[in-house]
Amino acid sequence: MGGSAALLMLTLAVMAVLPLPWMIRAPGPTLDTLGMVDGEHVITVSGADTYPTGEGQLRLTTVSVSGGPGRSISLFDAISAWLRKDAAVLPRELLYPEDQDPEQLSEYQVQQMSASQEFATAAALSELGYQLDMTLTVAELMPELPAAEVLEVGDVVTAITPAGGGTTELRDFGQLIGVLAELPAGTDVTLRVLRDDVPTDVTFATSPRPEGDPGEGSLLGVWMNTEVDQFPVDIAFDIDQIGGPSAGMMFAIAIVDRLTPGELTGGADIAGSGTMSIDGRVGPIGGIQQKLYGASRDGATWFLVPQGNCAETIGQVPDGMGIAAVETLEGAVEAVEAIAAGETGGITSCEAFVASQG
Structure with a gap:
């Protein structure tokens, strides 16, 4: 009996120190995007009037x-x-695939952060009424979809004409999304593209949105690379040791606050997380539950949650924290304004959003 107990204790001791193929995800630091770090603004604006953002x-x-x-x-x-x-304890491969070099992953996360800052800048300036000229380039084809038969990687899309409709000259990505939102899947469209600097017209049928995609209309069926030709306002970010795209929404709201008179927050401490597309759509992120607790720990009383993450928050919201489910930058700004005004009755919570989805 004594030998068995000793063997058991030895086994447990070995198990306790053996490395496991798991990872632990816990709340990390939070950072006020309206604040300062080492005497420098987290977000610096030049080329336009800025305004105090309050407390x-x-x-x-x-x-x-x-x-x-x-x-x-x-x-x-x-x-x-x-x-x-x-x-949360999770399998390591969820974040760190075995065939991915750690240095490459770190570099990729830095690139994602840089892209999120550019997208946030574009979305915020568009929200404020700035016209941003963009270059829309085909970055990747999907072989199984009709567009792949006529488009080529590197084509620059300059105009779209739906069957039976008028031509829209494309100055930005939002115009393209707006046209496609009105077209059922399978609608023939003609794109005018620059292929090796030569204007070319190609015609194909639009593709359906993926299952579960709440957007309206249809898609071209290709991956697009969207670049702003020149920003009318210079926005710089002083962020170190943070990677990935999930800060995009909060960057965009902060830019809107800096460039508009008045205190957008009304003195409230608001946190959030969500990607930001160049046309102002808020996307889901990882670790929402841990981020809720980190925000509560640091004093936030409201949290802006991407609608795509709402189901993960049910039963996981810290006591005393309000939740606003958001889908777009416009909606996120409206939620912040409502919190500032103390008129939160019209804010859609994640519980209400999930219930509305059946």
Whole structure:
């Protein structure tokens, strides 16, 4: 009996220190996008009038990850995390595929952060009424869809004409999305493209949106690279040690606040997380549950949640925190304005949004 007990204790001791193929995701730091770091504004604006933003905060949120490449966790670490409401134990391959080099992943996350800042700038300036001229380039084809038969990677799309409709000259991505939103899948469209600087017309049928995509209309069926030709206002970001695209929404709201008179937050401490597309759509992110707890820890009383993450928040909202489900930059700004005015009755919560989806 004594030998068996000793063997069991030895086995448990070995298991406790053996590295496990799991990772722990926990609340990370938050950062006020309206604030300053080391005496410098997190977001610096030049080329346009800026306005005081008051005492309120617009906090981006992050997660802390243990157990990445070269940083294995033990069984004791995993058990401790399992017992915490604000942490999650997940398979390592969810974030760190075995065939992906850690340095390449880190570089990719930096690139995502840079892209999120550019998209946030474009979305915010568009929301404020600036006209942004954009170049729309075919970046990748989907072989199974009709567009792949006539378009080529590198084609620059300059105009679209639906069958039986008028021609829209495309100055920005929003115009293209607006036209497609009115077209059922299978509608023939003619695109005018520049192919090796030569104007060319191609015609094909639009494709359906993926299952679960709440957008209206149809899609071209290609991946587009969208670049702003020149920003009318210079926006710079002083962000270190944070990667990925999930701060895009909070960057965009902060830019809107800096460039409009008055205090958008009304003194409230508001946090959030969500990607931002160049045309102002808010996308889902990872680690929403941990970000909620990190925001609550740092004093936020409201959290802006992408509609695509709402189901993950049910039963996971810290006490005393209000939730606003948002789909677009316009909707996010309206939610912040409602919080500032104390008129939150019209804000859609995640519980209400999930219930509305059946």
